Amino acid sequence: MENYVIRSIDKKQNVRIFIADTTQLVQEIREIHESSATGTAALGRLATIAAIMGITSKNDDEKLTIKFDGNGIGGKLTSVSNAKGEVKIAASNPQADAPSKFPGKLDVGAFVGRSGNIAIIRDYGLKTPYTGMSDIVTGEIAEDIANYFFYSEQTPTIVSLGVLVDTDLSVRAAGGIFVQVLPGISEEDLTKLGNIAKNLEPCSKMIDEGLTPEDILNKYFGELEPEILEKQELKYKCDCSRERIEAALISIGKKDLQTIIDEDGQAEVVCEFCNTRYLFDKDDLTKLIQESR
DSSP states (O other): OOSEEEEEEOTTSOEEEEEEEOHHHHHHHHHHHTOOHHHHHHHHHHHHHHHHHHTTOSOTTOEEEEEEEESSTTOOEEEEEETTSEEEEEESOTTOOOOOSBTTBOOHHHHHOSSEEEEEEEEOSSSSOEEEEEEOSSSSSHHHHHHHHHHHSOOOEEEEEEEEEOTTSOEEEEEEEEEEEOTTOOHHHHHHHHHHHHHOOOHHHHHHTTOOHHHHHHHHHGGGOOEEEEEEEOEEOOOOOHHHHHHHHHHTOHHHHHHHHHHTSSEEEEOTTTOOEEEEOHHHHHHHHHHOO
């Protein structure tokens, strides 16, 4: 199990802790999107927290979408995940790059943007998905997600995300820590948790040094006597298909489909999440016109 997250809870059942190693997952994202170093760091951080948050759902059919709409050079970032540990991600401009803040520190905030908004959409399969909103505060993603939970859901949350990109643009290490306080926690345990958060090393640094999620749990959260409840595999999965693209083309209407035939003679659609190309020639488009109402 190369990419996985552990779900755990402290002995008093006041704190839930998720720790993930997503190194291979983020490497796959880099290869799919041919992203820059800064783009890989941003996409990797968002994919990691999206995958972790996805498995917190109690409903296997729920989809979790996170959208960062900031003023950064990477444009809009969108992730979609679910309770099965599957995640996909896209950015408007994944190949955009920014100068490092200092050697070894990528400027993810410049890629995402330091102002704008975040939307977190939970689709339970009902008529109207639940949408929560908050502002981007730093563009570093971890701080922005923690800020969202504190102000939009009134849940104190620790988020630590890291992606270590090598000089050849490959991913050396990636992972994340997601900790949430449950109702009823004592002031003493809150203080303990605050001290743990202050002393946390960068997650990617620990993974690069060979620590597993279990090692990190024991090293930093051992005094809370946590119990591991689950170990869940994480994987990149895009659910696009030719049938879905056909449905999308039909939805634009007969008039626009005919315009495409008249002006271009064909249509090429590229999935923003996996870069799969779907080509529709004149006969294909004519058939779609006939199928549309």
